[in-house]
Amino acid sequence: MDYLILVNKFEPIPPGWADNLKLRKAGGKLFEEKTAIALEKLLKEAKSDGIGIEVISGYRSDDYQQMLWEKEINRHMGCGMNYASAVAETGKTLALPGCSEHGTGLAADLGTSGADDIEPDFHKNAEGKWLSRKASKFGFILRYPRMKEHITGIDFEPWHYRYVGRRPAEIITESGICLEEFLHFYSNKYTLC
Numbered sequence: 449m450d451y452l453i454l455v456n457k458f459e460p461i462p463p464g465w466a467d468n469l470k471l472r473k474a475g476g477k478l479f480e481e482k483t484a485i486a487l488e489k490l491l492k493e494a495k496s497d498g499i500g501i502e503v504i505s506g507y508r509s510d511d512y513q514q515m516l517w518e519k520e521i522n523r524h525m526g527c528g529m530n531y532a533s534a535v536a537e538t539g540k541t542l543a544l545p546g547c548s549e550h551g552t553g554l555a556a557d558l559g560t561s562g563a564d565d566i567e568p569d570f571h572k573n574a575e576g577k578w579l580s581r582k583a584s585k586f587g588f589i590l591r592y593p594r595m596k597e598h599i600t601g602i603d604f605e606p607w608h609y610r611y612v613g614r615r616p617a618e619i620i621t622e623s624g625i626c627l628e629e630f631l632h633f634y635s636n637k638y639t640l641c
């Protein structure tokens with residue numbers, strides 16, 4: 449299992465990934481096994497700090513991502529957008545099927561206790577603040593930070609956390625870099641040129 453796998457619109461999930469995926473529940477949603485165990489520990493510590501975190505979304509199959517993609521395009525077109533603009537707008541917050549981190553089982557959308565959908569202001573809440581301080585200790589990073597949109601290709605998403613393992617998560621968080629930059633600076637496997 450490659451916990452540093454890069455998945456974005458240019459790097460789809462490799463074929464066969466889902467076949468090797470062992471899923472396990474955490475917070476009522478499915479995740480890759482080690483990710484689920486780390487998330488359970490995170491949720492437990494949050495609770496003991498008086499912080500209630502809701503797990504809104506975990507592993508999503510390609511079919512499910514396809515459904516979300518089409519639904520969001522239809523929603524924008526229903527507001528009067530043409531197809532090309534609707535696709536562009538949808539692409540800002542939703543990954544194409546096969547290109548979503550949720551397909552890896554390593555990503556979690558998190559929210560305040562009782563939330564049933566993502567919250568754009570999550571980073572301003574006690575729960576979001578707690579996560580930005582503590583997530584790396586459990587191996588998670590804020591995957592789409594502010595000011596890194598030009599690198600990640602995704603708007604700031606305060607709710608989307610990604611498991612990469614503890615040491616990489618600490619380096620990424622402490623250095624204020626994103627996963628793409630980490631892979632560029634710390635791994636010779638990936639280059640940006």
Ligand SMILES: [Zn+2]
Nearest residue numbers: 555556557608
């Ligand atoms: Zn997400």
